[in-house]
Amino acid sequence: MNKRAVFKSWWLPILFAFPQLLLILFFFYWPATSVLTWAFSLEPAFGGVGERLFVGWDNFRDVFADTEYWQSVSLSLFFAFSATALSMFVAFVLAICVDRQLKGSGLFRFFYIWPYAIAAPAVGLAFRFIFAPESGLIAVVNTWSPDLWNPAKFGSHAMVLVIICFAWKWIGYNFIFMTAGLQSIPRSLIEASSMDGSGPVRRALDLQIPLLAPTLFFLLVLNLTESFVGPDTYGIVDLTTEGGPNKATNVMVYRIVSEAFRGLNYSGAAAQSLILIALIMVFTFIQFRYVERRVHYK
Amino acid sequence: MKEKAASFQVLPCEAERDDCSRLIKHFYAAVHCHNTFALDRSKFHIATLDIVPIEAARVLLELPANCCHSLERGLEMKTHAVKFSLTVAALAVGLGATPALADKTKFEFWYGLSGDLGERVEDACKKFNDSQADYEIVCTSQNGYPETVQNSIAAYRAKKHPAIAQIFDGGTLDLMLSGAFVPAKKLMEDNGYKIDWTNYFGGIANYYATSKGELYSFPFNSSTAMFYYNVDAFTKAGIEGAPQTWEDVEAAARKLKAAGYSCPLGFSFDTWATVEQFSAIHNQPIATKSNGYDGLDAELVINKTKLVDHLTFFKKMTDEGLFVVKTKQLGMDVVPAFTSETCQMIQSSIADHGTIGKTIKPGTRWDVTMLPVWKGTERQNSLVGGASLWVLNNRPQAEYKGAAAFLNFIAQPDMVQWWSTVTGYIPVTKTGFEAMKANGFYDKPEYKGRDKAIASLTFTPTSANTRGIRLGGFPQIRKEISDAMEGIFFGKMTVQAGLDQAVERGNAILRRFEKTYAGRALN
Numbered sequence: 001m002n003k004r005a006v007f008k009s010w011w012l013p014i015l016f017a018f019p020q021l022l023l024i025l026f027f028f029y030w031p032a033t034s035v036l037t038w039a040f041s042l043e044p045a046f047g048g049v050g051e052r053l054f055v056g057w058d059n060f061r062d063v064f065a066d067t068e069y070w071q072s073v074s075l076s077l078f079f080a081f082s083a084t085a086l087s088m089f090v091a092f093v094l095a096i097c098v099d100r101q102l103k104g105s106g107l108f109r110f111f112y113i114w115p116y117a118i119a120a121p122a123v124g125l126a127f128r129f130i131f132a133p134e135s136g137l138i139a140v141v142n143t144w145s146p147d148l149w150n151p152a153k154f155g156s157h158a159m160v161l162v163i164i165c166f167a168w169k170w171i172g173y174n175f176i177f178m179t180a181g182l183q184s185i186p187r188s189l190i191e192a193s194s195m196d197g198s199g200p201v202r203r204a205l206d207l208q209i210p211l212l213a214p215t216l217f218f219l220l221v222l223n224l225t226e227s228f229v230g231p232d233t234y235g236i237v238d239l240t241t242e243g244g245p246n247k248a249t250n251v252m253v254y255r256i257v258s259e260a261f262r263g264l265n266y267s268g269a270a271a272q273s274l275i276l277i278a279l280i281m282v283f284t285f286i287q288f289r290y291v292e293r294r295v296h297y298k
Numbered sequence: 299m300k301e302k303a304a305s306f307q308v309l310p311c312e313a314e315r316d317d318c319s320r321l322i323k324h325f326y327a328a329v330h331c332h333n334t335f336a337l338d339r340s341k342f343h344i345a346t347l348d349i350v351p352i353e354a355a356r357v358l359l360e361l362p363a364n365c366c367h368s369l370e371r372g373l374e375m376k377t378h379a380v381k382f383s384l385t386v387a388a389l390a391v392g393l394g395a396t397p398a399l400a401d402k403t404k405f406e407f408w409y410g411l412s413g414d415l416g417e418r419v420e421d422a423c424k425k426f427n428d429s430q431a432d433y434e435i436v437c438t439s440q441n442g443y444p445e446t447v448q449n450s451i452a453a454y455r456a457k458k459h460p461a462i463a464q465i466f467d468g469g470t471l472d473l474m475l476s477g478a479f480v481p482a483k484k485l486m487e488d489n490g491y492k493i494d495w496t497n498y499f500g501g502i503a504n505y506y507a508t509s510k511g512e513l514y515s516f517p518f519n520s521s522t523a524m525f526y527y528n529v530d531a532f533t534k535a536g537i538e539g540a541p542q543t544w545e546d547v548e549a550a551a552r553k554l555k556a557a558g559y560s561c562p563l564g565f566s567f568d569t570w571a572t573v574e575q576f577s578a579i580h581n582q583p584i585a586t587k588s589n590g591y592d593g594l595d596a597e598l599v600i601n602k603t604k605l606v607d608h609l610t611f612f613k614k615m616t617d618e619g620l621f622v623v624k625t626k627q628l629g630m631d632v633v634p635a636f637t638s639e640t641c642q643m644i645q646s647s648i649a650d651h652g653t654i655g656k657t658i659k660p661g662t663r664w665d666v667t668m669l670p671v672w673k674g675t676e677r678q679n680s681l682v683g684g685a686s687l688w689v690l691n692n693r694p695q696a697e698y699k700g701a702a703a704f705l706n707f708i709a710q711p712d713m714v715q716w717w718s719t720v721t722g723y724i725p726v727t728k729t730g731f732e733a734m735k736a737n738g739f740y741d742k743p744e745y746k747g748r749d750k751a752i753a754s755l756t757f758t759p760t761s762a763n764t765r766g767i768r769l770g771g772f773p774q775i776r777k778e779i780s781d782a783m784e785g786i787f788f789g790k791m792t793v794q795a796g797l798d799q800a801v802e803r804g805n806a807i808l809r810r811f812e813k814t815y816a817g818r819a820l821n
Contacts, residue, residue, distance in 0.1 A: 042810070042813055042814040043814070044475070044476065044814055044815060045451050045472050045476060046451055046454055046455070046472075046476035046477070046478040047454070047455050053813065053814070053816060053817075055813075062806075062810075068803075128627070132627070132628065132629030132630075133628055133629060134628045134629040134630060135628075135629030135630055136629055139629070150628075151627065152625055152627035152628040152629075152788075153628075153788040154788070240627075241627060242627070244627070244781065244784055245627070245784040245785075245788050245789075246781050246782075246784040246785040246788065246789055246791075247781055258777075259774070261444070261448045262444050262448075262773055262774060262777070263771055263773065263774035263777075263807070264447070264451070264472055264771065264773075264774075265771065265774070265807075265810065267814070268810070
């Protein structure tokens with residue numbers, strides 16, 4: 001059975017998609033074309049048409065030859081997968097708890113969404129103060145043992161910090177979708193399996209996760225893409241670690257923005273963003289091609 | 299009704315606001331000559347249109363073919379519907395809907411300072427606006443130096459840029475090669491101001507001048523790095539006088555540590571004091587080609603100079619707990635570390651003198667002195683830091699008159715003194731400095747020591763190593779160096795390896811910059 005719904009005429013879907021296509025045209029394809037011209041030339045900061053030097057694939061060659069760039073790619077991948085896993089896992093646990101109507105779940109359901117409404121730079125700023133190793137709330141752990149927590153000094157701690165920041169912000173968003181998804185699972189199924197003697201973990205693994213698969217897949221794609229290229233990642237890194245210490249949190253999106261606008265290297269940054277766009281396309285393709293196969297829509 | 303009133307009242311149109319307001323000004327002047335009525339400005343619109351026939355107005359205005367539509371519309375309306383327009387206009391005046399005086403030339407100034415210093419810039423703008431009736435400067439903070447560069451570039455590309463932009467030292471070369479500015483000298487000459495360019499301190503002017511000495515931008519908020527120390531702590535630890543050499547600093551740090559101070563000297567990975575100023579006062583190059591002044595093909599050399607030994611010394615001191623890293627990410631930057639008396643010695647800008655005085659616990663004795671040098675070094679002048687004011691090109695001519703007037707205004711000795719007093723930045727002109735010295739500014743206890751910044755900047759005439767730093771993409775090179783310092787002080791990198799890495803990556807930035815601006819000459 002074909003699980004995809006298909007429109008019979010070709011113009012109707014186009015018509016429905018038209019407003020969105022228009023938006024994409026103006027806010028994506030149009031800027032993308034100027035990125036394209038920059039990526040193959042050397043663009044002076046203040047412009048100066050006519051003097052722009054066409055350099056072919058040089059910008060890309062420079063990027064690929066840079067070991068630091070590959071380090072940045074692997075950092076981004078690590079960040080994206082860890083942040084997504086953490087935020088989805090925590091959100092799922094919270095959603096299950098709320099779904100079980102544990103004490104205070106009404107209140108929590110109301111509060112959990114809040115972090116998502118806070119702008120990423122604000123989150124970053126707050127977390128910087130909370131997690132500042134010498135003067136933040138966390139400073140107390142360093143009195144037990146020096147440098148137990150020091151994201152300014154250790155790259156691994158800094159990475160943990162930005163992952164926590166990102167996950168904290170996105171847990172609320174994931175939570176809402178998961179709660180809604182869980183609530184649409186018929187009670188009778190849960191009750192039946194309870195009577196068969198399954199505990200909460202067993203029910204989650206065998207019943208709720210499979211039935212929640214479409215929601216989880218949607219959230220997975222969204223979380224991965226957001227953490228890989230989203231503005232939240234940039235805002236959080238900028239406010240907490242600025243890519244440091246010694247580039248340990250220099251994820252791709254931060255690197256591109258800081259290289260373009262701080263370093264005024266528009267061409268190098270343009271080349272990098274084209275690569276990033278390509279990566280995202282591959283990324284999403286893989287997810288739809290291989291992960292979605294395991295998802296069963298109703 | 300209202301819309302008609304607006305067009306009737308010869309509001310300058312958006313596209314040619316400035317040409318238009320100039321014309322309107324002529325118009326008013328002409329009308330004023332041709333009739334004897336003394337009218338106040340708010341009623342002037344009605345009066346002029348009532349009296350001057352449309353043809354006369356056209357002649358008086360010398361309207362070019364492409365002139366403001368709104369103006370023409372207003373005048374055409376007159377011929378068709380004088381009475382109606384008059385009523386409408388009178389109504390508008392009666393309702394208090396008269397627009398702002400049309401003959402003031404407005405122009406924009408974007409600056410990077412924020413917070414307390416940003417408010418002082420606002421004050422300067424206000425002083426200028428209150429001082430004359432012809433121009434109005436609109437000042438907008440972009441909340442940071444790099445942001446000002448970015449936003450100016452974006453605005454310039456969209457042709458919506460300000461007339462004046464405050465650009466920090468590191469962005470100087472980007473501006474110089476942009477071809478997007480009006481050189482300072484040309485601007486002032488064109489607008490009939492006679493400026494004595496030799497009045498600027500050499501150490502300051504050279505940073506913003508061509509290698510031949512022609513100033514491109516106006517030195518505005520200038521500073522240099524100084525050495526602050528806590529006199530109370532020094533007395534308690536039994537140290538006398540200000541440290542002059544790094545040997546003195548080490549001895550002081552040991553005594554302070556022995557006296558129980560946990561952070562004798564605090565420093566951050568900011569390269570300005572530790573790398574750039576250190577190199578200048580020790581007569582060490584940062585890059586070949588006179589730090590880039592003689593060509594875009596300069597290469598970094600900081601991995602081969604005394605800087606290597608200097609950072610090795612810092613590393614040793616840090617390992618012994620005598621020098622302590624203080625950064626924003628750790629929770630406290632160097633200046634708060636000093637004002638909270640956590641650290642007893644720091645290197646920081648003279649511009650922080652005011653802030654430190656205001657925030658340190660009252661009654662604490664502290665002082666400022668020139669940056670220490672290594673024993674046996676012939677001290678050279680230090681480098682200027684801060685920012686200068688660039689006048690961007692492709693603005694309407696009238697704005698440049700205003701810009702020139704503003705730049706002339708802030709260079710007057712009394713303004714120089716006011717600015718220096720309220721901020722801590724040093725006076726940029728010799729006459730400004732002399733005036734401040736003459737009226738006893740530097741003898742006042744709260745400003746004591748600020749003249750040492752001038753002494754540091756003018757210690758020797760500038761030379762190849764102390765003229766300034768003219769390297770492309772310099773903000774990014776700074777970042778590479780401070781990243782390397784993070785690796786050295788926090789990671790396992792050796793000083794040499796760290797600096798080698800910074801040089802290698804920095805040189806890549808320089809080469810790319812050289813290629814990007816291959817068609818443009820460095821003056």
